[in-house]
Amino acid sequence: MVEVDQLCKRYGDTLAIDSVTFQAREGEILAFLGKNAAGKTTTMRIMTGFMPPTSGTVRIGGADIRENSVQARRQIGYLPETAPLYDEMTVQSYLTFCARIREVPNREVLGRVERVMDSVNIIQRRNWIIGKLSKGLRRRVALAQALVHNPRVLILDEPTEGLDPEQIIEIRALIRNLRGDHTVILSTHILTEAQALADRIVIIDGGRIVATDTTQNLTHAVQRVQRLRVEADAPLAEVRQQLKSITGVQLVERIDTERSRFVVESARDMDLRSRVAESIVSAGWPLLELERLEPTLEDVFLSITGRRAVAAEDVV
């Protein structure tokens, strides 16, 4: 459905993306996972025909984005990184405008706009001026804009960025519902988001694809260890000693300079939570925190490449 082949983009001297190649199959959700400055937005801008690649090709439903640009763009709904909103328009008139320039037939425009406002839950604000909406609501209007013409391919650049937790759940459910009828490519820097939504994950780092696999396989590869975060109200050295003595614990790492907070690592399929809790409580200390840590993008890079990610910034 979407074929990206050997895409390169050079900004002056810097090579933003290098030989990016992947395919999205009809009806699947593909996550494009990478840290800040990995090249996600650059790739998406090229895929949607907004920007030319330095070299390489993109085909949407068989239509080349450069040779047959309008035909390719006809099939796309795109949520850019910055919401492309006209602040002086109302929500409804903006979405009507978007439907019209996407060639929705006149008699269907009203119905489509109505439906999409309903699905992103913005219908109560239909007559609001967009400039007066909060950031999260703006994001939803921008998402509605990508969906309004019911495109076959959806390209979403960090769709849940800037939303509150409740809205994130809502939008994720909405995206999950698109599976089957639409081919969805979404970018994110959050591993759990990719795991929660995608059938397959493409990992990009420093402008290169470092892994492409099903979510299941990747998750399995990443879960080399099980990690817990523990905090107890007791002296540092004693707590460390106590944790180390628990059977199954492979590593204890201090993560706070003042308080007794540790990360405890064990084998992948071993849940140590009850043992840790028991051990701390039996020593007579109050247990302040005990949480299982989800693997992060950092772990993915470690497990795939055996090295830390190229870009220096930290990932949530």
Added chain:
Amino acid sequence: MRTIGTIAEREFKALVTAPLGYIVMMFFLFVSSVFFVAPLNQNVANIRYLIGNVTIWLVFLLPALTMRLLAEEKKTGTIELLMTSPVTETQVVLGKYLGVLAYYGVMLFSTMQFVLVLGWVRRSGANPFFPTYTGLLASAVTLVLLTLAALNESRPLGIAAGVAKVVTLVCVVFSLGQMGEWGPAVTGYLGLWLMGAVFLAIGLLASGLTRNQIIAWVSTAAILLLMTALIAWLTGNLPSTQPVLESNPNFGSYLSFGGAWVIYVLGQVLQALSLQTYLENFAQGVLDIRDIVLYLSLIAASLFFAVRGLATSRWA
């Protein structure tokens, strides 16, 4: 075609509802009232005087209407919406141009009230109720309905505004009849509208070359100033008759003859470039096909390069 209409309509509405549009329109009406009223004391009220004097104001006002057309879209990122929709660069440019041209039309025609008043003033004993009062009322109703239609997104109100506009125009035609010399008024308005159309096309081109609205405004105003006032002043000070060779030429007189020719040709070229010169022809009721051709080719050239500019940003 529908896409061009959709973009034009959005642009027109943005001008009708935004403060900037109002300010430009108010200022234009104020300035033209001043030029209309000023000669009234001397009983020499005519449209020619008005037309000759508002040009210089259009040089500053019209670039304010065009400065945001593309520059703002680039700045806020909404350009990503247009460029990734199945819309060609030509459609974007033509849509925006027609939208702002229509707004300028409304602005210019709202000075037609002066014609209504003039018709009544010129013919003593004429019935003031028709066409003068009726026309003025219809004209005011047009503006009010237009604003309401834009604010409420109401098509019926928009159609009502159109009807009121037609009534106004009918009254204006009768007023022109009362005025006696209707030729200069009609060609003068046509010329002013065409010249404004050139200004707007140049402004749109400038707006596409930058993402800074102020730069777009300043550069457009500077170019227009050069094309009108400065050239008019220069040509006024250059000889307008062909130089003649002395009867008994020596080397020196050949030299000065050559120099005089260069200056003469320069003057003619500048005159050909000067929009003001053509406008004076229009105001005198002379409708020369060559003038119209010049205006139209300036518009076509500006729009062509504006389209090229957009296409380059996509496919450079």
